[in-house]
Amino acid sequence: MTETVQIEESDSWLEAFEALEHAEKDSPTWLIPFRKAGLAQYAKTGLPTLRDEDWRFTNIDPIRKTAFRPTFAPAILEAAVLDGIPYPFKTGNAARLVFLDGHFQKDLSDMSKLPQNVTSISMRDAVAREDLRLDQHLGQYTYHHDNPFAALNAAFFQDGFYLNIPKNLQIETPLHIIHLSSGNDAQASFARFFIRAGEFSKCTILESHHALSEGIYLNAPTTEFVVENEANIEHIKIQDESKQAFHIASVYAQVGRAAQFRSHYLDMGGRISRNNIRTKLNGEGLECVLNGLYLADGDQLSDNHMIVDHSKPHCDSHEYFNGILDDKARGVFHGRILVQQIAQKTDAKQTNKNLLLSDDATADTKPQLEIYADDVKCTHGATIGQLDDEAIYYLRTRGVPKAVAQRMLVHAFAGEIIDRIHHNVIREELDEMVWTRLEKFAHFQNVTTT
Amino acid sequence: MSNKSLLRINNLQAGVEGRAILKGINLEINAGEVHAIMGPNGSGKSTLASVIAGREGYEILGGEIEFRGEDLMDMEADERAHLGLFLAFQYPVEIPGVNTTYFLKSAINETRKARGEKELDAVEFLKFIKSKAKLLDLPEDFLKRSLNVGFSGGEKKRNEIFQMAALEPVMAVLDETDSGLDIDALKVVANGVNQLRGPESAQLVITHYQRLLDYIVPDVVHVLHDGRIIKTGPKELAHELEDKGYDWVIKEAEQPA
Numbered sequence: 001m002t003e004t005v006q007i008e009e010s011d012s013w014l015e016a017f018e019a020l021e022h023a024e025k026d027s028p029t030w031l032i033p034f035r036k037a038g039l040a041q042y043a044k045t046g047l048p049t050l051r052d053e054d055w056r057f058t059n060i061d062p063i064r065k066t067a068f069r070p071t072f073a074p075a076i077l078e079a080a081v082l083d084g085i086p087y088p089f090k091t092g093n094a095a096r097l098v099f100l101d102g103h104f105q106k107d108l109s110d111m112s113k114l115p116q117n118v119t120s121i122s123m124r125d126a127v128a129r130e131d132l133r134l135d136q137h138l139g140q141y142t143y144h145h146d147n148p149f150a151a152l153n154a155a156f157f158q159d160g161f162y163l164n165i166p167k168n169l170q171i172e173t174p175l176h177i178i179h180l181s182s183g184n185d186a187q188a189s190f191a192r193f194f195i196r197a198g199e200f201s202k203c204t205i206l207e208s209h210h211a212l213s214e215g216i217y218l219n220a221p222t223t224e225f226v227v228e229n230e231a232n233i234e235h236i237k238i239q240d241e242s243k244q245a246f247h248i249a250s251v252y253a254q255v256g257r258a259a260q261f262r263s264h265y266l267d268m269g270g271r272i273s274r275n276n277i278r279t280k281l282n283g284e285g286l287e288c289v290l291n292g293l294y295l296a297d298g299d300q301l302s303d304n305h306m307i308v309d310h311s312k313p314h315c316d317s318h319e320y321f322n323g324i325l326d327d328k329a330r331g332v333f334h335g336r337i338l339v340q341q342i343a344q345k346t347d348a349k350q351t352n353k354n355l356l357l358s359d360d361a362t363a364d365t366k367p368q369l370e371i372y373a374d375d376v377k378c379t380h381g382a383t384i385g386q387l388d389d390e391a392i393y394y395l396r397t398r399g400v401p402k403a404v405a406q407r408m409l410v411h412a413f414a415g416e417i418i419d420r421i422h423h424n425v426i427r428e429e430l431d432e433m434v435w436t437r438l439e440k441f442a443h444f445q446n447v448t449t450t
Numbered sequence: 451m452s453n454k455s456l457l458r459i460n461n462l463q464a465g466v467e468g469r470a471i472l473k474g475i476n477l478e479i480n481a482g483e484v485h486a487i488m489g490p491n492g493s494g495k496s497t498l499a500s501v502i503a504g505r506e507g508y509e510i511l512g513g514e515i516e517f518r519g520e521d522l523m524d525m526e527a528d529e530r531a532h533l534g535l536f537l538a539f540q541y542p543v544e545i546p547g548v549n550t551t552y553f554l555k556s557a558i559n560e561t562r563k564a565r566g567e568k569e570l571d572a573v574e575f576l577k578f579i580k581s582k583a584k585l586l587d588l589p590e591d592f593l594k595r596s597l598n599v600g601f602s603g604g605e606k607k608r609n610e611i612f613q614m615a616a617l618e619p620v621m622a623v624l625d626e627t628d629s630g631l632d633i634d635a636l637k638v639v640a641n642g643v644n645q646l647r648g649p650e651s652a653q654l655v656i657t658h659y660q661r662l663l664d665y666i667v668p669d670v671v672h673v674l675h676d677g678r679i680i681k682t683g684p685k686e687l688a689h690e691l692e693d694k695g696y697d698w699v700i701k702e703a704e705q706p707a
Binding site: 388389390391393394395396397398399400401402404405408409411412413415416 | 503504505506526527528530531532536537539542543545546547548552553554556557558560561564596613617
């Protein structure tokens, strides 16, 4: 089972792994090889460079140059820290799961609103529970050869969350995963989330990432979704890390027949951030929507990288990603729709639009179709542009001042994405969050009335 | 009819990229009057509308435009709108994601603010806007839709006239509003414009064809050719142009005086 790991000199990850092995002597027997496989995959490739096709627009040198250390010892948080963070559902109408640097915070979490028959426990506890058979499930739907950060997550995760929604259960209360980073320099977090939605079940899952201070840290969570036949999952991920931090998230979803998987991404924080999204459409007649909005200013880089794998006929998939970029910010989009030979009657659509608010902002976009079936409907498109002068002029002739007209158009551009969120309260709160953030962009600070 | 001058254009010359399009326009419109500007394609009709409305990208090479006694040249398009000027576009712009109600509320309240009037609250605004929508026979749901998105050509033109009715301008400039309209839509549009007629307001109707002028009857008709107004006459001039074309006017203008 065990593989030999070639240890390069002074690789801080390999050194850290020895410390982890020592600390986790009592972990279940299957977990050690699981971790070692992750580490071996990482050791094989190392961190990606611009020569890797999947990373060619995203230079992660700043990550490579920092000697990050995983956070082993879970800290305990005071409840008051939550007051200082702007996150949705402050009013308390959601089941709340709180994490600090990848570790579950039981005292700050509130699962009382979840139905009794939902299995919801911390990942630390879940791996130890033999009846959950995580050795059979964890990592079944992930692959790491193109993503060393997911490999590192497999090697280093210690905690996170396990959620199993039984067949036929429709949960009205949203579930909110709040991940906090303490923000200490060189700290790395590897939370692991596993969410299984049974047949005909329904649930809204909000996942938000926040910083308690503005340090240079790495947050690399991995989330696995198993969406069974005719289940309906809406997932909304908000990334609002420190502007110094690195956030590389990996999301894997396996979606079953006639199911609905809607996954939304709002990226606002981080010096370098990336969502690595892999969805396998594994049953007929399902619908998969990946819908994202990225706001970046200063020298932020925001990257969304996805592969949608149509491996059964009659599936619909849609990817919509809009970026609003100011200052020297960079947006990266890489979307690949893979239509297998068997996947006839696929209806796939992919768009990436970038709005540049300054002369120095840039966007790289690479929408791709890879089609092996002959009876499919697939479209893709990308735009990079500035605000439409003609539209601004039109609005001004109606008495709308220039600054207001510009805001209207930017808001509309963000609204294209936000409007696709089904959950009413989350949609409205997100709209507010986006607008508050955009108002801080240099572009809107400088707009005068002429 | 009052003789109060609303719009006074004096020797206006304008162009793009060094090429003159308007070569000395003189035009005076008084309160209570409807003027029509007719002319063949390329005569400068749309440029004139754009320069009056304050579109960026035109070079003003000489002359003046005064509206209600104020010099328009240094004013932005929105400031001109606040002063009571309205331009109905030949090709209204589709703006995805900007809800028609939200847009109109902003337009009306920004205008009211600029005029020192109290802004309308949500209830007042909806009541006001629904009464205006009825006049133009627009579909009930259009207020909820994105501005002009998915509208037919006729619906877009009606939406222009609806916005005009809602903004209650002192002077409206209609740039080829009749193009692409069937006869029923034309009547609806004309009816909307005629509702605005009054002793204190004026309209400038720019058109290629006489058809619209059967429904919006002008007091004065001007013929624009090669950037100049070459003939001015009563409403009958429009019919004459419809029957005989523009060639005779152009020839007449080219005769040495």
